[in-house]
Amino acid sequence: MSGKIDMADPKSGTIVLVTGAGGYIGSHACLALLEAGYTVVALDNMVNCWKDERLSQPESLIRVQILAGRQLRFYQAELLCKTSLEQIFKEIIQEFGKIDVCMHFAALKAVGESCSKPLQYYKNNISGTINLIETLAKFGCKSLIYSSSATVYGDPATLPIRENDPTGINLTNPYGKTKYMTEEILKDLSNAEPDWGVVSLRYFNPVGAHSSGLIGEDPNGIPNNLVPFVAQVAAGKLPSLKVFGGDYPTKDGTGVRDYIHITDLIDGHVKALEFILKEFKGFKTYNLGTGKGYSVLEVIRAFKAASRREIPYEIVGRRPGDIAASYCDASLAQQELGWVATRDIDDMCRDVWNWQSRNINGFKKETDPNCLLHSPKKLELLLSNLTKLEHQKAGRKLHLETIDAIDEAKLLQDYEALQKLQKVLKENEVRRLEGKQPASGQENVSLPFCCCRQ
Ligand SMILES: NC(=O)c1ccc[n+]([C@@H]2O[C@H](COP(=O)([O-])OP(=O)(O)OC[C@H]3O[C@@H](n4cnc5c(N)ncnc54)[C@H](O)[C@@H]3O)[C@@H](O)[C@H]2O)c1
Structure with a gap:
């Protein structure tokens, strides 16, 4: 045991930044x-995540x-x-x-954007990483x-593609180069x-x-990636999709990519964390993908089925820098991390549509006085109460936040109500994944957010 937290739960003694x-x-x-029990310290400069001006944290993390x-x-x-980073680390x-x-x-x-602002990308992604590791x-x-x-x-x-295939050759944009250069820096280190x-x-x-539909990808402006773009076309926010290239040497002439469900991707991080915590030293790379390639037209078909909406599209010329096909061999992660992706393109499209259709403007919402998230004071009290109770239950002292004037009865009430809601929501999610309706009387159960009451 180390640090200030008195660990009843061993994982909460592991601090992940x-x-x-x-x-x-x-x-x-x-x-x-x-959810796995780790203690999480989260950093962000909020350049690419939305925050309600009355709250001190990005909305995504409030929902988390x-x-x-x-x-x-x-x-x-x-x-x-670096100076402010060091100050924050001191506090941590x-x-x-x-x-x-x-x-x-x-x-x-x-x-x-990396092609039009290369210096910004090299500075942010490379200098930012060097500051962080130092x-x-x-x-x-x-x-x-x-x-x-x-x-x-x-x-x-x-x-x-396998991990020992060549990297850094014919990279077509500064963003990709920052990823390659950072890997080289980390390898040398x-x-x-x-x-x-x-x-x-x-x-x-x-x-x-x-799967709750409460967090997801919330691109700024017109999405750069295919699936968020298709989702906005299905939702009627964008009129139609341009498919760049119909003459690639692939199954139907359109580009083929290895899409991976965010939940599988994150499972891969949790496995990598367990691996690194077993005192791993050195530098390792792992591919995280399903190993299966889907063409643009296959993605459109899967999204159409998931959303039951039309997706108008037009095939146009190739886009400079795009490649015909990319999919990986993910067997190294399976052998060494014990990780494998289990979700397919239909699962991905279903969950993107669930998120997109519940959050038509992403995390930004119109004001709804009944929504918990629109009442910052109530929300902050609830979060503080949850933390206090969680620490009390685990029999440890509270160091995360100092909370004054706690109303014990209210605290228990909030906590138990939330736990009940979460239980029913999880049961409903399982039923939905099995293609069943929610249990009778539980159809309209939702967390107290306006986006869930649709
Ligand atoms: N999403 C993808 O398709 C994809 C694919 C491959 C790799 N990646 C990598 O995964 C990582 C996360 O991607 P994402 O899709 O979640 O992107 P994102 O833009 O949603 O999240 C990145 C976060 O980093 C924050 N940030 C950026 N620069 C910062 C800085 N200097 N200091 C502090 N915070 C900063 C932004 O505010 C943002 O919230 C990135 O490193 C990205 O290159 C993403």
């Missing part, structure tokens, strides 16, 4: 980590904490500002005693899980300082949303 926590992948990771029934510690932190160490592992998601990721080391953490990408393979000479343990996870195409 998550950068880019408010974003698409980071928020799903925070939820999985909280309500879903998990546990609180995380959030810091608005800018990786490019004062409060938690240590950082065990860092999951590093923070980055800029828009491929097109600060981690200064405060005693030398374990890192890095968000890499299939883009590091460029246009692959052979398929499926692990060679030079053998007490570092770094796992770089090369994502193929993450799509999907948490």
